[in-house]
Amino acid sequence: MTWANALKKTARAGLTIERITLEPLVAIRGACGVAIVVGLMLAFGSPALAVSSAFGAFASGLATFQRSWRPRPLLALAVAGVLGLSTFLGYLAAAHHATFVALLAVWTLLSGMAWAVGPVTGFVATQTVAVMLVTVTLPTSVAGAAEHAALILVGGLVQAALILLFPIRPWGRQRDALADALAAEADYARRLRHDPVARFDPQPLMDARSAAELTPRQARGRPRQLGGPRGVAERIRPVLASLADPVVGAPPEGPGRDRARELLGAAADVLDAVARAIRRGRPVRVTPEVMATLEVPESGPRLDGAARRSALRLMALLADVVEASDEPLRATRPTPEKETPEKETTEKSTTEKSTPEKERRHLLRPTMAGLVPVGWRALRREARWSSPVGRHAVRVTTVACGGYLLGTALPLGHGYWAPMTSVMVMRPDFAQTYQRGVARFVGTFVGVWAGAGITALTHPGPEVCAALAVVSVGLLYLLMGTGYTVVSACIGAYVVFLLGIAGEGWSQTVQARLALTLLGGVLALAAYALWPSWETPRLRDRLADWLRTNGDYALAVLDAHARPENRKRRVREALLDARAARLEWEDAAARALKEPVRHRGISRAAERAAESALATLGRAAMLMEAHLPGPDAEPDPGAGEFAAALRAALPDAVAAVRERRRPDWSGPRAALAAWVARVGDEGVAVRGSELLLEALDELAEALAPGRQGRNRAARR
Numbered sequence: 001m002t003w004a005n006a007l008k009k010t011a012r013a014g015l016t017i018e019r020i021t022l023e024p025l026v027a028i029r030g031a032c033g034v035a036i037v038v039g040l041m042l043a044f045g046s047p048a049l050a051v052s053s054a055f056g057a058f059a060s061g062l063a064t065f066q067r068s069w070r071p072r073p074l075l076a077l078a079v080a081g082v083l084g085l086s087t088f089l090g091y092l093a094a095a096h097h098a099t100f101v102a103l104l105a106v107w108t109l110l111s112g113m114a115w116a117v118g119p120v121t122g123f124v125a126t127q128t129v130a131v132m133l134v135t136v137t138l139p140t141s142v143a144g145a146a147e148h149a150a151l152i153l154v155g156g157l158v159q160a161a162l163i164l165l166f167p168i169r170p171w172g173r174q175r176d177a178l179a180d181a182l183a184a185e186a187d188y189a190r191r192l193r194h195d196p197v198a199r200f201d202p203q204p205l206m207d208a209r210s211a212a213e214l215t216p217r218q219a220r221g222r223p224r225q226l227g228g229p230r231g232v233a234e235r236i237r238p239v240l241a242s243l244a245d246p247v248v249g250a251p252p253e254g255p256g257r258d259r260a261r262e263l264l265g266a267a268a269d270v271l272d273a274v275a276r277a278i279r280r281g282r283p284v285r286v287t288p289e290v291m292a293t294l295e296v297p298e299s300g301p302r303l304d305g306a307a308r309r310s311a312l313r314l315m316a317l318l319a320d321v322v323e324a325s326d327e328p329l330r331a332t333r334p335t336p337e338k339e340t341p342e343k344e345t346t347e348k349s350t351t352e353k354s355t356p357e358k359e360r361r362h363l364l365r366p367t368m369a370g371l372v373p374v375g376w377r378a379l380r381r382e383a384r385w386s387s388p389v390g391r392h393a394v395r396v397t398t399v400a401c402g403g404y405l406l407g408t409a410l411p412l413g414h415g416y417w418a419p420m421t422s423v424m425v426m427r428p429d430f431a432q433t434y435q436r437g438v439a440r441f442v443g444t445f446v447g448v449w450a451g452a453g454i455t456a457l458t459h460p461g462p463e464v465c466a467a468l469a470v471v472s473v474g475l476l477y478l479l480m481g482t483g484y485t486v487v488s489a490c491i492g493a494y495v496v497f498l499l500g501i502a503g504e505g506w507s508q509t510v511q512a513r514l515a516l517t518l519l520g521g522v523l524a525l526a527a528y529a530l531w532p533s534w535e536t537p538r539l540r541d542r543l544a545d546w547l548r549t550n551g552d553y554a555l556a557v558l559d560a561h562a563r564p565e566n567r568k569r570r571v572r573e574a575l576l577d578a579r580a581a582r583l584e585w586e587d588a589a590a591r592a593l594k595e596p597v598r599h600r601g602i603s604r605a606a607e608r609a610a611e612s613a614l615a616t617l618g619r620a621a622m623l624m625e626a627h628l629p630g631p632d633a634e635p636d637p638g639a640g641e642f643a644a645a646l647r648a649a650l651p652d653a654v655a656a657v658r659e660r661r662r663p664d665w666s667g668p669r670a671a672l673a674a675w676v677a678r679v680g681d682e683g684v685a686v687r688g689s690e691l692l693l694e695a696l697d698e699l700a701e702a703l704a705p706g707r708q709g710r711n712r713a714a715r716r
Contacts (some may be wrong), residue, residue: 007434007598014435015442020481025168030061031474033159036468041151047462047502052087052148052467054498055134055157056080058126058473064159065480069173071218073160074368079124080156083131084149090132091145097408101401107132108423109399112393115428116382119374129400129423133416157443164563174226179279180204182321185240186271192244193261196252199615200241202579205234208526210578213365221300223356225278228324233271236317238626240267241619243310247621247691248684250307259302263311266293270318274325284325294318306627306684313626339628348378388533399426399527400578403520403596412512426528429535431594436484437521443488444517445471450489451496452510465500472497536592539602542585544657546614547572547699549581551650552694554621555643557628561685562640564629571625578618585611601705609702616695624688638675639685645671653696656703663700668693 034057060076060083068075086107093100111125117391132150139164164322169175184204191198208230214222243260246252250260269290279283281501294315303311368373382389400419407415421444425436454460454468476490492513560571589607602610629636653663672693678687 001596003596006430006594008355010431010434011438013431014437014439015483015485017483017486018481020558022478023168024478026065027474029162029166030064030159030477033057033061033155033162034473035466035470036158037130037151038470040324042462042466042501045151049148049151050462050466051498051502053151053155054469054501055131056152057159058438058494060156060159061473061477063120063124063127065477066120066123069177069213070365072163075120075467076156076159076367080126080153081127082124082160083156084153086128086132087152087523088145088149091148092142093614100402102510104129104132104404104419105401108397109393111235111423112396113379113382113389115392116378116387116389121375126423130420131422133404133420138571171223171226171597173629174211175223175279177204177207177645178226178230179275181208182229182271182275182278185233185237186268186275188237189240189264189271193264196244196249196618197619198617199619200237203583205237205581206579208233208531209363213363215367223281225235225281225325228323229274229278231323232317232321233276236267236271236314236321238622239310239314239317240264242623242626242684243314245564245623248306248413248627248687249310250303255302256304256307259297260307260311262293263314266290267318269342270294274321277325284322286322290366310626349710388428388535391531391533392426393529395527395533396423396426399423399523403523404525407516407519410516412515414512414516417513418520418523418580421517421525422527425521426522429591430532430596431591434525437525439484440488441517441521443485443490444492445514446485447489447492447494448496448510448513448517448661451493455496455500460500462501462503465497469494469497469501518685534595534596534597535588536597538608539588539592540660541608542581542588542615543602543610543703544654546578546581546585547617547657548650548654549578550614550617550621551646551654553578553618554624555650557621557624558643558646558685558689560628560638561624561636562643563635564633565631567696571628575622575625578621580614582618585614605668606702610699613695613699613702617692620688620691620695623691624685627684636685638679639689642667642668642671642675642689660703660705662704663696665693665696665700668696708713 004661034054037053038050041047041053060079063079064072064076066075069078089103089107090100093103108129111122111129114125115122181204184201188198190199212226212230241249243249244264250256270286271285273286273290276282301308324510381387384390399422403422404415407418409415419439425433425440427433427436451468451472453467458464460468472490472494475495476487479486479490496513553571556574589611649663649665649667653665655661656663672689675689679686681687681690
């Protein structure tokens with residue numbers, strides 16, 4: 001992609017306004033927190049103290065709207081504490097220009113590295129730099145600095161208290177995450193009716209898992225509906241795929257395929273009903289027609305073999321997910337085939353996995369103290385020149401310090417607006433930085449001119465300016481998810497009204513702020529263009545990581561078939577690693593698609609072919625996982641031999657992907673041929689291994705060294 005196309009696409013994306021579901025009560029609660037601290041400071045303090053406390057309440061409320069599964073009050077307090085510390089240090093250094101620049105450099109570098117811990121941490125750290133730049137412009141002493149910092153902390157305390165006193169839809173985010181996961185599986189079941197090899201996005205399941213991480217105290221108050229369905233939903237997904245697959249599941253045509261489509265449609269209806277019930281906190285309502293579909297037809301079974309086992313297991317799991325969601329009509333539980341002892345074994349094993357004791361278990365969330373070593377390891381991992389986060393930290397530090405020096409040197413006043421814009425705009429990747437840069441300038445232009453126009457026409461006093469600032473922040477909280485252009489417009493108006501409380505005239509803010517906003521945006525965009533952190537050259541590394549984790553997942557499943565007594569925990573952990581690697585690859589590929597960089601070492605066609613091959617590899621392992629043998633089943637020596645051959649070939653294949661060589665799968669191919677010669681091509685493990693090896697061959701073909709040249713020749 002050329003620079004012109006990249007800039008055009010990022011500008012269009014930055015100016016896009018999205019439609020979202022509004023949460024007015026939550027926005028009103030956050031705006032009330034700002035109104036309380038500003039009103040109290042105006043009544044019993046000074047305008048300067050009102051501005052400081054308002055920034056604390058504003059930033060604390062803003063952070064609680066970020067995507068985080070931690071308790072909202074705790075997040076508000078953490079943000080207020082860090083803001084208070086940054087403001088206090090900024091006040092102490094503000095008297096000496098060189099000292100403040102040094103402090104700004106150190107603090108900005110640390111805030112840039114905070115993106116290694118996570119996006120919420122990075123956003124909060126960015127807020128601290130912005131607030132430090134604004135609040136230190138208000139004159140004060142050392143004692144006053146401590147007072148300002150304490151008031152910022154008070155603003156966070158007010159926001160936390162409001163969240164505790166006026167909880168709005170408690171557990172709402174957790175309910176939405178679990179409901180989204182179940183709805184995604186319902187959509188997957190419907191697509192499998194028409195496309196037996198349809199792809200599934202694991203992001204909703206990963207979000208539901210993150211939302212299920214709780215402290216022991218939270219677990220005691222968790223609604224029962226959130227306790228069991230997620231684990232059952234995780235087990236439903238491979239069963240759906242194995243039932244629909246034409247190789248290991250229902251036949252491609254005939255009564256068996258028709259029956260599989262009926263079961264998939266009924267499963268989708270049940271999952272949608274459970275999702276609605278969890279989202280709204282109501283009992284599950286499933287129609288009698290759907291329940292009848294999940295029973296044995298009067299004409300008798302129309303599935304056999306592995307497909308029949310998948311159908312039985314699906315019926316039992318759907319019954320479990322309904323019961324786990326506190327379904328009152330348990331007498332309408334689906335009743336699979338009664339005469340089959342195999343059904344009794346399948347349903348028994350499923351029920352054992354979802355006993356009340358296991359449903360009450362929860363994923364342990366680390367405490368704040370427990371996150372310290374995790375964050376420290378993440379910082380050490382990214383503290384290198386080749387790391388995008390490390391490069392971002394150095395880049396944003398250079399731009400912030402340079403923008404501050406340049407802004408103060410220009411005869412415009414309000415020099416902090418240039419570095420504040422740069423810090424708020426810059427992100428570790430190209431697309432977000434340029435999108436936010438365009439959106440920031442356009443939004444600030446609209447917001448500042450709107451605020452300035454209102455101020456010029458009405459000449460409001462401090463109380464009216466405070467009221468207008470609260471309205472602006474309320475609109476910001478309400479329209480948070482619509483786009484950064486709207487956010488920037490609300491922030492621009494908010495800052496104009498807020499500084500109006502301290503007595504800054506509107507004529508002193510408009511032209512200067514717009515010019516410095518443009519300067520800060522230009523500095524940010526130029527810095528990324530001159531010293532970028534492109535994702536495109538790292539695509540092969542991401543692909544190799546995905547191959548390694550997918551291979552480990554397949555090996556864990558094969559080992560479970562070879563040694564059934566050793567299976568459960570390792571398969572689960574390998575699956576989670578494979579999902580994370582897949583999402584990292586998809587995010588990297590999406591970012592690379594927007595970069596004005598030519599591919600080196602992997603073409604777009606090879607990238608798509610390799611992605612398809614690895615997705616098929618993961619799907620083959622998932623199909624085998626759906627039919628894992630019981631702990632007392634007979635071992636399968638062929639699965640063990642194939643797993644040993646794959647384990648020996650995998651490290652060199654991962655290195656080959658990184659080094660632009662063709663992976664060699666001759667060892668696993670020979671082991672599979674011996675396995676098939678000994679037992680035939682019947683059985684889920686054998687057929688799944690054949691699909692797995694086909695995917696590996698497709699990957700080798702996609703990454704063959706001459707493929708890129710052949711693609712260019714074909715296009716010519």
